[in-house]
Amino acid sequence: MDRLDFDIAHMFAGGLVLVSFMLLYQDRLYALLNMFAAQALVLAVSVAWQAYIQDAPHLYITAAITLIFKAIVIPLALHRIVGRLRIQRQVETVVSTVPTMLAGIALVSLSMVVMLRVTQGADVLAREDLAFALSVVLLGLLMMVTRSNAVSQVVGFMSLENGLILAATGARGMPLVVEISVAFSILIALIVVGIFLFRIRERFDSVDLHALDGSKVNRI
Numbered sequence: 001m002d003r004l005d006f007d008i009a010h011m012f013a014g015g016l017v018l019v020s021f022m023l024l025y026q027d028r029l030y031a032l033l034n035m036f037a038a039q040a041l042v043l044a045v046s047v048a049w050q051a052y053i054q055d056a057p058h059l060y061i062t063a064a065i066t067l068i069f070k071a072i073v074i075p076l077a078l079h080r081i082v083g084r085l086r087i088q089r090q091v092e093t094v095v096s097t098v099p100t101m102l103a104g105i106a107l108v109s110l111s112m113v114v115m116l117r118v119t120q121g122a123d124v125l126a127r128e129d130l131a132f133a134l135s136v137v138l139l140g141l142l143m144m145v146t147r148s149n150a151v152s153q154v155v156g157f158m159s160l161e162n163g164l165i166l167a168a169t170g171a172r173g174m175p176l177v178v179e180i181s182v183a184f185s186i187l188i189a190l191i192v193v194g195i196f197l198f199r200i201r202e203r204f205d206s207v208d209l210h211a212l213d214g215s216k217v218n219r220i
Contacts, residue, residue, distance in 0.1 A: 012046035013132040020139040040070035129170025136163030
């Protein structure tokens with residue numbers, strides 16, 4: 001692999017981390033869903049580039065699955081769910097934006113330090129991709145912790161899964177059957193989440209987790 005191939009792969013993986021920060025910054029549900037679609041698009045391009053430089057044709061299928069389902073189908077379905085439920089467009093947060101972004105920077109720094117140390121004997125590209133992938137995973141977890149809205153937590157979970165895909169492709173890929181299984185698992189999870197949210201809306205007239213906790217306390 002020449003230097004240009006490495007730099008381009010590095011740029012795509014770093015771009016995925018940047019978009020993860022942009023996900024953390026969003027305070028509107030529609031903007032959040034659009035940014036998740038952008039993250040999935042960057043991931044698809046990154047996986048396609050890995051397929052090219054690794055000469056691994058099966059990763060092109062992974063890139064196509066990511067592009068179709070995670071960049072198009074799932075965001076559109078979540079847009080529809082938000083519109084049908086008339087969910088409040090503001091993203092409810094447990095922690096304000098500035099502390100969340102600072103925590104995100106700290107997690108990325110920790111990821112770089114830890115992963116680059118524990119993978120010293122690995123391929124240079126794999127080391128970089130694993131460090132970026134761990135950053136995306138931790139930022140996804142941070143989103144799930146700092147958001148109280150069910151939809152934004154679902155987005156955080158799928159962002160976390162994007163980091164796992166980046167890690168797998170950077171470390172010379174996953175078997176194709178695993179990739180297809182992951183894609184269909186996400187679709188099934190999306191259907192379940194959609195039904196679940198409709199049920200919550202019918203019962204409690206809200207999808208805010210704090211409101212649901214309060215309703216539970218009142219019933220007790």
